[in-house]
Amino acid sequence: MTDTSFPALAHVALGKSQMRRNIRKATSTIRARTARVTAELPDWEALRSAGSAIKAGAMRELDTHLLKLEQSVTAAGGQVHWARDAEEAREIIIEIARRHGAERVIKIKSMTTDEIDLNPAMIAAGIDPIETDLADMIVQLAHDTPSHILVPAIHRNRAEIQELFEQTFGQGKLSDVPTELTAAARRYLREKFLNTKVAISGANFAVAETGTVGVVESEGNGRMCLTLPRVLVSLMGIEKVLPRFADLDVFLQLLPRSATGERMNPYTSLWTGVRKDDGPEEFHLVLLDNGRTKILADPVSRETLHCIRCSRCLNVCPVYERTGGHAYNSMYQGPIGAIVTPQLKGYEEAGSLPFASTLCGACYEVCPVKIDIPKVLVHLRAKSTAARVAGHAFDGEALAMKAALWMFGGNGRMAAAQAFGRVGQKMLAHDGVISRLPGPLSGWTDARDFPTIPKESFRDWWKKRGRKPRVG
Amino acid sequence: MKVSLFITCFNDTLFPQTGKAVVEVLERLGHEVEFRTDQTCCGQMHNNSGYPVEALTLVRRFVDVFRHADVVVVPSTSCTVTVRTAYPRLAAEDASLLSEVEALIPRVYEFSEFLTDALGLEDVGAYYPHRVTYHASCNSLRGLKLGDAPKALLKAVKGLDFVDLPAIEECCGFGGTFAVKNSEVSTAMLSDKMRAVLATGAEVVTAGDNSCLMHIAGGLSRLKTGVRAMHLAEILACTEAGV
Numbered sequence: 001m002t003d004t005s006f007p008a009l010a011h012v013a014l015g016k017s018q019m020r021r022n023i024r025k026a027t028s029t030i031r032a033r034t035a036r037v038t039a040e041l042p043d044w045e046a047l048r049s050a051g052s053a054i055k056a057g058a059m060r061e062l063d064t065h066l067l068k069l070e071q072s073v074t075a076a077g078g079q080v081h082w083a084r085d086a087e088e089a090r091e092i093i094i095e096i097a098r099r100h101g102a103e104r105v106i107k108i109k110s111m112t113t114d115e116i117d118l119n120p121a122m123i124a125a126g127i128d129p130i131e132t133d134l135a136d137m138i139v140q141l142a143h144d145t146p147s148h149i150l151v152p153a154i155h156r157n158r159a160e161i162q163e164l165f166e167q168t169f170g171q172g173k174l175s176d177v178p179t180e181l182t183a184a185a186r187r188y189l190r191e192k193f194l195n196t197k198v199a200i201s202g203a204n205f206a207v208a209e210t211g212t213v214g215v216v217e218s219e220g221n222g223r224m225c226l227t228l229p230r231v232l233v234s235l236m237g238i239e240k241v242l243p244r245f246a247d248l249d250v251f252l253q254l255l256p257r258s259a260t261g262e263r264m265n266p267y268t269s270l271w272t273g274v275r276k277d278d279g280p281e282e283f284h285l286v287l288l289d290n291g292r293t294k295i296l297a298d299p300v301s302r303e304t305l306h307c308i309r310c311s312r313c314l315n316v317c318p319v320y321e322r323t324g325g326h327a328y329n330s331m332y333q334g335p336i337g338a339i340v341t342p343q344l345k346g347y348e349e350a351g352s353l354p355f356a357s358t359l360c361g362a363c364y365e366v367c368p369v370k371i372d373i374p375k376v377l378v379h380l381r382a383k384s385t386a387a388r389v390a391g392h393a394f395d396g397e398a399l400a401m402k403a404a405l406w407m408f409g410g411n412g413r414m415a416a417a418q419a420f421g422r423v424g425q426k427m428l429a430h431d432g433v434i435s436r437l438p439g440p441l442s443g444w445t446d447a448r449d450f451p452t453i454p455k456e457s458f459r460d461w462w463k464k465r466g467r468k469p470r471v472g
Numbered sequence: 473m474k475v476s477l478f479i480t481c482f483n484d485t486l487f488p489q490t491g492k493a494v495v496e497v498l499e500r501l502g503h504e505v506e507f508r509t510d511q512t513c514c515g516q517m518h519n520n521s522g523y524p525v526e527a528l529t530l531v532r533r534f535v536d537v538f539r540h541a542d543v544v545v546v547p548s549t550s551c552t553v554t555v556r557t558a559y560p561r562l563a564a565e566d567a568s569l570l571s572e573v574e575a576l577i578p579r580v581y582e583f584s585e586f587l588t589d590a591l592g593l594e595d596v597g598a599y600y601p602h603r604v605t606y607h608a609s610c611n612s613l614r615g616l617k618l619g620d621a622p623k624a625l626l627k628a629v630k631g632l633d634f635v636d637l638p639a640i641e642e643c644c645g646f647g648g649t650f651a652v653k654n655s656e657v658s659t660a661m662l663s664d665k666m667r668a669v670l671a672t673g674a675e676v677v678t679a680g681d682n683s684c685l686m687h688i689a690g691g692l693s694r695l696k697t698g699v700r701a702m703h704l705a706e707i708l709a710c711t712e713a714g715v
Contacts, residue, residue, distance in 0.1 A: 010657050300561075318643045322660045356654060358647025358661075359520060361614035375561070378520060385522030401518060405526045408481065408512035410533070418485050433693060443655025447662070448690030451486055458484045458491035462507045 005352040009327040016324075022157045023147075023324045027315045030151075033261025034312055034366075041257070050250045052370040055306035058243055059296060065208040065241045066287065072211025076273020078283040083235075085290050086116035092286055093118060093200060093233055094125050100231050102198040104128035108225040109202030109215055110136050111149060111309065112235050112288060114331040115344070118200070129200070130192050132221040134185055141168045147325030149332060150259055150311035155324050189221060199229040199280070203236040204255065204308070206285065207245050212272045213285060214248065216255055216265050226269050232280040238287050239296075239305035251308060254368040258310035291344040300379045304339050306369045311336075313363035313373060319356060328353065335363035339376045347387035354380035396440070415460070421453045474504045475586075476541035478534075480548045481513035487682045493709035494547050494583055497596055500711075511537045516554040519562065521649050528562045535572050543590065544580045547705050549681040550648075552582040553615035582612070583705055584622040584680050594628040599712040601631030605674035606704075607665070607688065608640045609681045622680055622704060629707060635672040639664075646687035662691045669699060678704050 002008075013019065038044050058065055070080040083089035093113075097105055105122065107113065107129055119140075122129045131140040135153040139146050142164050146152030153161070162176040169188050174180055201222070205214040213234055215222050226232060242248065248270075256265040274283050296302050314320045314334030325333035330341040330350065338357055342350040354377050363373045389395045407417045428434045433449040436442070444450055456464075475498050479491045495505050515530030534555065538544050546552045556577055563570040587593045606626055612618045627634050645651070645661025652658075665688060669677050677692075679685050682703055689701035 007654050007656070010654060014656055014660055318645070318661055319654075319657055322657050352653075354522075355650065356657075358610070358643050358645060358650050358658075360610040360643035360647070362610075362641075362643070365614055375557075378522075378558070381520070381522035382524045383522075397521075398523075401521065401523050401526055404513075405518065405523075405529060408530060408533070410510050410512060414481065414484070414512055421485070435694070441652060443652045443658075444690070446655060447659040447694060448687065449693040450690060451686060453485055454488055456488060458479045458488035459507070459509060461488055461492060462509075 004329045004349075006323075006327055006329075006356040007352065009329055010323040010356075013323045013327045018157070019155045019324055020322065022155055024321055025157075026151065026154045027321050030261055030315045034258055034315065035261075037257045037261050037263055038366075041253075044257075047250060047254055048368055048370055051254045051308075051368055052306065054242065054247050054250060055369050056303070058241060059239065059302060059305055061243075062238065062241070062296065065243050066238055068208040069206055069211060069241050069285075070287075072208060073206075073213075073273060073283075073285050074211075076211045077275075078211065078273040078285055081284060081286045083286055083288045083290070086288075089116045089235060089286055089288050089290070090118055090121045092284075093235065094122060094127065096231065096233055096284055097122070097127050097198050097200075098125070100198055102127055102196075102231075104130055104192075104196055105198045105200050106130050106132050106192050106196045106225050106229065107136070107200045108132050108222040109204070109217070110200075111146075111331055112202045112237055113200060114146065116235070116288065116290065118235075130196070132189055132192065132225055133217070134182070134219055134221065137185065137189070138164060141165075145326060146331055147333065148311060148314060149309055149325075149334070149336070150314075155326070189224075193221075193224040193228050197229055198231045198233065199225040201225060201232065201234045203234045203240055203285075205240055205242050205248065205251060206236055207242050207248065209243065210245050210272055212245060212270050215269045216252070217267045217269075218260060218262075218265055220267050223267050223269050226271065227279045230280055231282045231284075233284040233286060235286045235288060238289055238292050239307075255308055255310055258308075258312040258366070258368040295343045298343075298379075301339065301343060301376045303371050304336075304343060304376060306371055307336050307340070308369060309336075310368055312366050312368065316362045316366050317357075318360060318362065319358065328356070335373045335377075336371070339373060339380060342380055342384065347384045351384040351388060354378075354384050415457065418453060418457045422455070425452055474506060474542045476506050476508060476538060476544045478511055478514070478538065478544050478546045478551070478580075479507070480546065480551045482551075483547060483682055486686070487703065490547050490682055490703040490705055493703065493705040494545065496709040497587075497598075497705060498545070501591070501593070501596060506541075508537050508541070514551045514554045515562070516551055516558070517648060519554060519558050524562060527558070531559050531562050531573065532569065534559075535569065535576060538576060538580075539572065541579065543586070544576075545583055545586045546580065547583040547680070547703060548683070549582050549609045549611035549616060549618075549679075550683060552580065552585075553611045555580050557615065582616055582618070582680060584612075584625055585616060585618055587625060587708075588618075588621040594624045596625065596628070596708050598628075598632075598708045598710055599630040599714075600707050600710045601633075602676055603633040603635060603672075603674045604676045604678055604707065605635050605637045605669060605672040606640075607637055607644060607669075607677055607679040607684055609679050609684050610643050612680050613641060618680075625704065625708060626678070630712070632707070635674055637672060637677075638668045644684045644688055646684050648683070651687055658687075659691070662687060666691050666695070666697070670697060674699065676700050676702050676707070678702050678707055680704050
């Protein structure tokens, strides 16, 4: 079995120099833009606090809001389905598509459908899922996987996309001029929009009091998906519910400014149930748990569910900037992915992710809903470690940590350990530095020297210096 | 003022010169320094590596050792952040420990913070005629929110040629056990940090945390750049009389 841990996948990513250049260029551009448009609002910090408070309130009474949402959506002529896990959600969606005899579906805002692995299941059921968001479409056409929660094809540059379109569209030679590339994509997609009966979308928000569901996007392809087909199925994580319509006031400011660095995104689609002769005739809202209630049950990490998927934490993360998104082996990448994925998939599969951070705090500093990602990372490290140690009779790291704790237990043990270290390092030190450490510590000395332990520790010096303090 | 020095296990063992420099600066400024010999480690490594039970043992030790100290000065930004941010969380389920932690925290200062915030100083009478750049460290910027205060201390040093480090807000890539568990990403971040340091033409890179500095200096030494790393306290300890 191939190693899918973060360090192993990061090793692969670090070797792809073109991809690293693409990601660095894109993240630094978005970073500058989001910094500019968030700094220009005098009440930005108040907006962040409001966003955080609304989300905390929504989570505190999640059950009430969800039942209210079901009631409102139903009253407006929509149908609500509850999916406990990925399998249930797939079955519900495929069943709806089948009932309408769909041979293909068009898709927009597909991250949650990626979470439940919907596309492979649809293909197995004989239904062709077509991604219509430009970046999702690029990823799908290239048989690739998303590397960014907002810009799934961020790891590809214009020249690579030009080549891909030429190979897949059958429209002949294309230039790498952005308008010409998007025109080619438009020709490819228009035919799908006009000739497909069923659309599947994600959702940015759903308002409990009105039953209004919202999708925020840049291209207008979402608007096409949400309005042209006869049947619309929206899959939404249960944490996306907002109590009041007025809450959108806060989130429609926080999201675009944090996500793309725009003051307002070009397309905001809001719909409430179905309406005669306008838009889809049938609307289904699938509410997905798939581990979210488990996250909610953890008082330390439940703020993970406040995330509005703006991706600003990815764009400021120094680790993400070096590795890109594929190293996270998940549709949720970067700092937020490092806390979401292990909680959804478990530590057996994603136990290395909480450690994929220096805890530098850049993410927490910019998060529009103030999720304390470093705090949650540390909390999940403990869970990941406990899960790993429980599975093995011998764990070298846990043993070393126990030994360190004993050493820090006072009674002169530290001085003894320092003396022991001074003797031990004799085999390793040359010219005052250690350039090769053994075993799991060798990662340090692959590119860095390690200092030697000096002859005299501070505590030795202090003892020798004598008890009487010297003042002034 | 009577200042209790928390040297930190890391400085005690690998960088004793930092502790000596802190003692030198504080005594020069007329303060009495004490060193409580039962002190060991704040628990940062255990806490950040996924061992909160072990870390809690060290929270108790820290509180036992420093309970009666007037002020505690720590020449490490990350250990100070551990006390300030992680301790209340680790002690959350023990009400009496938590109240002791909360009573102690306002008396725990990072070294430069003690000079600028508690004592209101910028010029501490130091002399250091070299070109120096300053690495802020994430824990200083985002953990303690010290901003430019440590820079002001350096700029007030006589003879010192201060030069700003480009992209100062960016992490150096150390991150504790991250440096070993994710050593390749860590060194990818380090190479950008070294490039920034070298671009300043500084002879010395300084910071308030020897863990970042050990990482940065380890890279600079491997590449034989000749640039040295020194803790901020070591620069502030130098005087004209001492040269």
